[in-house]
Amino acid sequence: MEPSAKEDPQPKPRLIVRLGIFLASHHVLFSVLCCSAGIIALLFLPSLAKNTYLSENALIPGSANPLFSSEDVTEANKFIKGIEAAAGESRGGMEMPKFIVQQMKDLGAEVCYHKFLPHSKHFHPLKFFTSMTNDLAVRPNGTYSNSGTNTIGIIRAPRGDGKEAIVLVTPYNPQKVQANEVLSLALGFSVFSLLSRAAWLSKDIVWLSADSQFGEYTAVSAWLNQYHNPMFVGGVKHELDGIAEKAEFTDFKRAGTMAAALIFKVGETRKYGDRDSVTMYAEASNGQMPNLDLLNVVHYLAVHRQGFRVNIETISSLLSSAWLRAIAEVIHTLGSILRKINPDWKLDITASDYVEGTANLASSIYNQALGVPTGSHGAFRDYQVDAVSLEFSPTFYIRNENAKSSFLVRGGRLLEGVVRSVNNLLEKFHQSFFLYFLTAPSKFISVGVYMIPFALLVAPLPIVAAALANGGRKKENSIDSSKTKGSADNLQMEGGSWKWLQAARVLLVIQIWAVIVSLLPYYISQIPDGTPIQSSVIWVVLAILMLIVLYAMFGSPYSAGVEWKLLKATMITSISIGLGLMSIINFATAQLGALIVIPMCLFSRPLKAQLGMSFLPRTVLCASNILLAIFGFPPAALLIIKGLSKGSWTVDLGDFWASMEFLWEWSSATYLYLFLVHLPCWLLCIHVLLHPCREVGSKVKRE
Template sequence: MAAEAGDGKPQPGRRPRSRLIVRLGALLVAHSVLVSVVCCIAGSIAFLLLPVLAKNTYVSENALMPGSANPMFSSHDVVEANRFLKEILDRGSAKVTGTEIAKLIGQHVVDVGAELYYHKFHPHGNQFHPLHFFSSITNTMEMQYNSSCTLFGLNSVGIIRAPRGDGKEAIVLVTPYNSQNIGQSEALSLGLAFSIFSLLSRVTWLAKDIVWLAADSRYGEYTAVDSWLKDYHNPLFLSNSGKIGTGVCFEENILHLLDQLKVKGPGYNIFKRAGTMAAALVFKVIEKKEKEERDSLTIYAEASNGQMPNLDLINIVHYLAVHRQGLRVKIGSMHSLLKAAWLKFVGEMLQLFGKLTKHLNPKWKFDITSAEYVEGTATLASSIYYQALGVPTGSHGAFRDYQVDAITLELSPRFSLNNENNRSAFLLRGGRLIEGVIRSVNNLLEKFHQSFFLYFLTAPHKFVSVGVYMIPFALLLAPLPIVSAALFSGNDNLGVSTEKVNQEPGCIGSSDTELRSGSWKWLQAAKVVFMIHLWAIIVSLLPYVLSQFPLTTPITLLLVWAALSICILLIFYLIFGACSTHCGWELLKSVMIAAASTGLSLMSVINFSTAQIGAMLIVPMCLLVQPLRKQMQAGVCRKAVLVICNLTIAVVGFPPVALLIAKGVCEDFGKAGVGAFWELAQLLWSWNSATYLYLLWIHLPCWVLCLHILLYPCIGRSSKA
């Protein structure tokens, strides 16, 4: 008996048991409807709980030591800033255009003993080009107004060589200003920047070079900074690469321009460089109409395609601003959610639940007030929206393209800037804040790496890390492969199996041999999905074609784009229409869900916020969609619910509608018109935002396929006819 048991042969009458993971997968597929409901509800609840799960920010890198040294910025530097401010305003009141402000900045930079040079750049013309989508070549178009005169912008750059450094690292300070129409706020920004730059030229503790970029923003802040960064990282080895005089025109005589730019010290027209950029600060003064109790600081951190700087950079700014200078720190918030009644109700329920859990166990830290939850949700929604948009919220985004951590700081005084005493106190706080941040970055022995790069902000001092906000997305995405497998295997619990595919009205019959073939089941459905995705790629390239024609109004461009897209889709259906009739709607839905889950997974790697918002729209659309003919066979209540849900999702899930709703909720519904979609699409492709590709390569095909399934078998009959 022992020999028989150990011979390794299977016992007669016993079936070999499959592996545990196979049995678990079969169980999930068999109960796909229940799994989908549970995962979607759990994912929605987890998403609403993100503000509750947010943690307080902390400085991860001990070497930063924010606030460990007493500030050196004093009232003497404030006097110097005010003096520089008055000189700029005097030059501006004289209606002098061109290089007067640049010459003034350059003269003062030379006077403090720093190196100076001027950087010329072309204004950018953002134009969609499909072959240059993920490259910066798109933004190098030169705008030539006539053959004899090409317009240029002019940046003034000062460099302080660190007395304790080896020249391998640098900190960049950026102050944008409009050289042709400079205001008091911009002049104050330049005065603050120069006073800090003058102070840093005298200190002995600098271990990193300081670069001050006075960016000429007459053609846009981002354009000036981006052009300088391109030349900084991609040097041109030409004989006249750094010279200013060739081809420059500021609506004044070229020779007179060259005379204006001559300042003390040689080499003002030779591009100079410092070390590798450790960090960059873009700061400016903004005088707001609404006055507050304290001077405020607004932080902008979002860069292209959802990139964020290292959280430690924001942490040290927040710590120094609040605990050292007494400033009120703010970040972006979605104001429409602050007044939402349903959000206040959810906050009150969570507050009540927190009190209950605290009574059960005082160690459970689930305590949040309704007001904190509402404000945290509004800030979180704003953070997700601007990351998903993929457009930088300031000129700091140009630095992130070169993997340099950078943020924009907007300083706002509580009183009018005309009051000199209040202005001096404001300058003192702002100068000490910038000095403290520079001191902390100066202490770093390596680049920022300790803290998070993937996070959402729910407050200036609270964040949600990647390990937490991945949970709602994973829960929403989990049902898709399960439902796809269930539909393919015929265990979808929806009433029709794949063995009855050819009995559907409007489908062309096939032989039993073809039905038994495993490849035939999904091949025809895959052809339909491929056809729709190919059409979506063509639609995404149409704006480049339309931009070549003299169509000016956004509404006209949008209507032409929509008409061409519909015509091309009809042509595709006439050519490949037979493929859509050879498969049932279940197989088509199975392949569509597989394609959607793959697209969302890939998008989460490029821009997670876009994938998160897309999953909230695509997942319910994919799971609930059924042919209207099938829904009419259900009971009265179920039929009404299914029809309403499918039609609502079909309207809200349409990419233009979804994009305009998001823009209206986050910004202003008054701007969300018909032509606004073309302007928003133009904004996305001109900034090379991956959201544009997601909307047209993933979301739009999924919506068209869902509409195809919703109208099945009407489309099949028309194609067959």
């Protein structure tokens, strides 16, 4: 009997579906290629750095002749003598703030004091994402107790409307003032004095003399908190022995919206170098950076106008690294070959420049990934104000009057030039980059370039997860082909959906455990007189006990009978989501995390499943799995990063507690990443390695 009609041919799947199936069937090779390409691309980043440039034409740095002259230096020297006399009269009193306020009054500025308390740093789970605020605390009789005093002066711009302001910050410690801090105050006063006479100002100038006896960041953060969140304190007595008027404390002066901020100070005298230098600090909380144009203005004026050497933070241990020198030679050779093939490929870089650029890049990534501000400029960035800290490092002795006068002239003109450029802006910084890494003061890597290594590392994750899930499902469906259709449907329900739910349940239990572990330090810190080592031991013991309790309540991954492939697929899916979310919050943390976690996830395999392999592949795979699991353990990863960044490889259990406490105190999102993403992934990887590797259909086949 002939068929009445031909059966319609099955339509071919779309190209992207066929490509996905092809990649899933070759996921091991695809993972190896992507991970290798990601690491190679990361090594090529220093050679891909571009020279900085000004995106905002209105800045036009250096277009006007500086007005800072020897007369301003004379004013600075008078200020130095007066501040030294005030420091000698009162140790820890109000003589220095009073003298600074009087000098600002003589210039016609509006002045006020700001009282603040030191920030009490401790673990508190409900205040993790809140900024460090400084509320006023008073004694029972209504007076301030153990507080600091900031002095603020405001110059109203003759051509402005009071809606914008530029902030200058000079930190000093009135309890124990140093010669370099006196010079910093003199530099700030001389610039403030010059700007009080400037007819070209269109933005108000705020000079904050920050009392840094409790830390520079604390003083600036407290003032910014009061500036943006007014507090009204009534009925408080100000017992200051008649030094200042009560109105100067109760009337908090404000200017307009902050366009930019400059924090500057004079550091210790360097014993080497042919010229004075300026070190720029730009990293703020959770990897935030100021607009690159602000750094470009500082660099251009410092180098090309005032003859300073501009530096950024670097990891000095990498500068003398032999293995990095060898990689630099290889990169230099490859770059030269590629340049001959195509002259437009500008990848050739000298070995010395590559080593220096890598050390600077590693420092930039590390500081951003740490999520902790490198200076008090981070307090401004929390309010979306572009700010940078400048630390001057003179090569002369502080008491050398001639060299000091030359330094004041060049430093004053640098600050004047930056203020002039920001004053020219009609809107906030927005033209240039906010997401970048620095490889040199004048070289940067933009977000479009440094995302390439991360994308290559992350690319295999969905492919491998799909391949593992598809492989487990095929194995379950092929257990017994002689069963009836109804029985097959039941088996699919029991072996497919159930297994996924069991794997998801394991992930949920581990995530609950991770949340509990991340909150334990709050309660451990309540133990009186606890050392970091004792706190670390208590933390580890409680974490292990909590894991045992949760497994006893909900079942362990092995008792639930979860296939290792489904468990690994769940782990990879979890880390994909975690890294994706972290890349939005702090990309540097996600980049470092991907470099450690992704190879550990992709190449993890039960140790028992490797017994059937030949000797060499089994040995290589087993050794790599164990090493990746060891290096992926958070304390071990912290030790490696500490060793590479600081050159110290000492092992101390208390260091981990101190580091985690440090991250929590600064509300770093890296803390959340370590305990809510990295630690669960590592534990799942350990479960995969120790999995008994029982096959789903083994019992059916035996029957």
